[in-house]
Amino acid sequence: MNIYVCIKQVPDTETKIKLSGDSAVDMAGVKWIMSPYDEFAVEEALRLKEKNAGSTVTVLSAGAPRVVEAIRTALAMGADNGIHVELPETADNNMAARALAGALKKEAKVDVVFTGKEAIDDGAAQTSQLIAEYAGYPCVTVVLNVEYGAGSVKCKREIEGGAFEIVEAPMPVVIAAQKGLNEPRYASLPNIMKAKKKEVKVLKAADVGVSDADQKIRLKGFQLPAPKQAGKKIAGDAATQAKELVRLLHEEAKVV
């Protein structure tokens, strides 16, 4: 099978966000990681490959040169090769999806494309669906389990309030992974060494038919959350505290 994974490199969740003016986030000193949901996507791709002899797993990422580090992480987990589509740092989800779909369309055959259900930087949860739209594939999001049939998949997807749907879709298909799909493996030291020798093909935006016109949104006017005024500390024993809290919530905040 020809298995693909689209990943995004994002700032580590510990990152404290600083702004440079109001036009951008200051990325100096940020530790970059593969977006956590993408790890489930990579793992699922590797497990599918292990069940189907002769399969390959190709990892794609679009963005600045640094995103190759995230591709190398996926290669160290066991993916076979990578594709980096160069995009400007300010590229939006739409441009990234156009680029990744464009790169997929250049491949001889695509069976499955795995992604994370959202990236933890912008949390937009739209690139998976956009890739599918532009590649002409169906897409199933927030997936917790996949059963692979002949030419189709059956996915268990999380909806809301603990409910699930079982959705069937034909291949090629984009599957956006939710936490719980699997337990991602760690890269072993020998595999990290091997990953350095694996091929990462570099494509320019123009190679995959992407132009500036594919940028549909731009972020501006960045603000940090306003510092909160010191709240009220409620003193006394547990019963006094509970009573006073309810009084404040009822009479002052008027939320209960």
Next chain:
Amino acid sequence: MAKVFVVAEHRDGRLKKSTFELLGASSAAGNETHAILLGEGVADLAKELGQYGAQKVHLVQNAALKFYTAEAYAKAVTELAKAGAADVVLASHTPTGRDFMPRVAARLNAGLASDCISLAFDGAKIKVRRPVYAGKATAEVEFVGAGPQVATIRANALGVPKPDASKSAEVINENVDLSGLVTKVIEVVKGNSARPDVTEASIVVSGGRAMKSAENFKILEEMADVLGAAVGASRAAVDAGYRPHRDQVGQTGKVVSPSLYIACGISGAIQHLAGMRTSKVIVAINTDPEAPIFQLADYGVVGDLFQVVPVLAQELKKVREH
């Protein structure tokens, strides 16, 4: 004035209150407000859409819409928005809205501002802000180029308006060709929880590692049920197996914005604070007076949650019954 199309969301025969938020915001700003209502046997819901501000309801009833699928919704919404020359297409950033709206945006060749926390109208355009890095910062979304503006808005961000029983919408029965869809919903497995989802609830009661066990969450569930609240959890509590991941609030879970957030035994890691800081009123109950959660709390209780919460639940019950 803009021509605004709001995609109505419903489950089990009831409209979501987040849909009313969108209709209310659009009509209050004096826009020509349309609702798109999709399903099978859902015509009765049109009346309520009118009372919350829809002037026209575009109703599509079709067996292919018996169960929600992103594919069918994307096709129907795109066609209706195109036919109606929509300036703006809105849906709530719920599990459903976030699933199908990117596909609508792609088909309209438009940009999508997702998970917006504010919405204003300026002529035929919208002004929206959205969080980035799970709320560690926010930014205004600028739409580049022409074409409709598509946005999903976070539930509870705008507030639910009061319905006006004297208002009604014109209902237009629409036909959309929904043949040739390739994704199929085979089964919907209902959740066993009667509580709302953390992203949609007006009140969220959350527990952290200090809950010490899954069983101990029972005291939070009891308090939540007094309030009609959802039960959330910190990542530490989820990783310890006390709650399922779908209840996790934070950067690698769900981002919530309720009117009241009660954090019990949560110290307040940066990733958790990012996920709940836009809550309107925050209560923290924690034994450690230095816990970072207190920096965000409007009301802080330094104390043992196992002593405070049961009394709190009783007192809340009295207020609710009053």
